[in-house]
Amino acid sequence: MTVATSTGVEQRSTLHNDLRIALPPADLLLTQDDEWCVVRLNGDWREIRLHDYDELFSVPGLYERLIYDILKCDSPARIRKLFEAELTAGGTQAAALRALDLGAGNGMVGEELVDMGVKFIVGADIIEAAAEATQRDRPGIYANYRVVDMTRLNQNDRRELEGYGFNCLTCVAALGFGDIPTEAFANAYNLIEPDGWIAFNIKSSFLDQDDTSGFARLIQSIMADKTLEVRKTQRYQHRVGTSRQPIQYTAIVGNKRRDIGDGMLP
Numbered sequence: 001m002t003v004a005t006s007t008g009v010e011q012r013s014t015l016h017n018d019l020r021i022a023l024p025p026a027d028l029l030l031t032q033d034d035e036w037c038v039v040r041l042n043g044d045w046r047e048i049r050l051h052d053y054d055e056l057f058s059v060p061g062l063y064e065r066l067i068y069d070i071l072k073c074d075s076p077a078r079i080r081k082l083f084e085a086e087l088t089a090g091g092t093q094a095a096a097l098r099a100l101d102l103g104a105g106n107g108m109v110g111e112e113l114v115d116m117g118v119k120f121i122v123g124a125d126i127i128e129a130a131a132e133a134t135q136r137d138r139p140g141i142y143a144n145y146r147v148v149d150m151t152r153l154n155q156n157d158r159r160e161l162e163g164y165g166f167n168c169l170t171c172v173a174a175l176g177f178g179d180i181p182t183e184a185f186a187n188a189y190n191l192i193e194p195d196g197w198i199a200f201n202i203k204s205s206f207l208d209q210d211d212t213s214g215f216a217r218l219i220q221s222i223m224a225d226k227t228l229e230v231r232k233t234q235r236y237q238h239r240v241g242t243s244r245q246p247i248q249y250t251a252i253v254g255n256k257r258r259d260i261g262d263g264m265l266p
């Protein structure tokens with residue numbers, strides 16, 4: 001099947017338009033971490049929580065159909081557009097990037113990076129199901145795909161990741177909730193060379209004063225002391241929720257100037 005993407009027309013055989021998916025009633029007003037849908041699989045309806053990535057990724061095309069087509073997620077394309085503009089303004093060629101894509105899922109962000117002209121990308125995710133789905137859905141996007149817990153890198157993993165000489169970190173739709181915690185973000189950030197490029201997004205409320213995820217404190221402090229020199233921030237609609245209400249995220253693109261020290265973590 002051929003589908004139009006933001007960047008042209010490409011072959012994507014995993015898009016299954018015949019999947020039967022039903023959303024909960026909008027007036028249930030589920031929080032983002034409680035959202036679910038039901039999917040018809042082999043004649044039975046199965047309830048799947050949207051944050052149960054093991055289950056989501058195990059059904060070919062479900063993630064794309066649900067999150068991108070139905071709930072109108074815009075984040076990989078949005079971050080790519082902002083990132084591309086800042087790279088151009090900064091005089092950096094995409095081909096010169098050596099990128100670590102943290103929380104890579106089944107490769108949607110990797111695909112955008114390849115389309116931008118990035119030649120070397122390593123994906124990292126905490127679940128095996130994401131690596132398997134990437135191999136199934138987008139083989140060849142990543143030079144390597146590591147299933148690791150970034151909060152607890154063993155010596156071999158650390159040595160290997162340091163050896164790649166990353167000068168770019170991307171992390172899209174993966175921070176906070178039960179997903180990537182502040183320590184994992186900081187560890188990945190510290191794998192990037194000084195002056196490297198950082199492009200990520202985060203739910204806007206995680207940057208508010210009353211945030212309890214720890215990200216507000218971390219991101220505000222690395223921006224304030226120029227550990228991260230921000231070039232662009234943009235608040236935008238990440239997707240709609242199962243309540244059909246908009247979910248706002250903030251995209252941030254900048255350059256790393258130095259490592260995140262332990263003292264900066266909440």
Ligand SMILES: C[S@@+](CC[C@H](N)C(=O)[O-])C[C@H]1O[C@@H](n2cnc3c(N)ncnc32)[C@H](O)[C@@H]1O
Binds near residue numbers: 150173
């Ligand atoms: C919403 S998906 C986003 C996938 C992809 N970046 C995208 O935009 O389509 C979040 C991903 O973060 C991964 N994740 C959650 N916690 C993680 C952790 N501690 N370390 C690495 N990846 C993690 C999940 O397994 C999942 O694949």
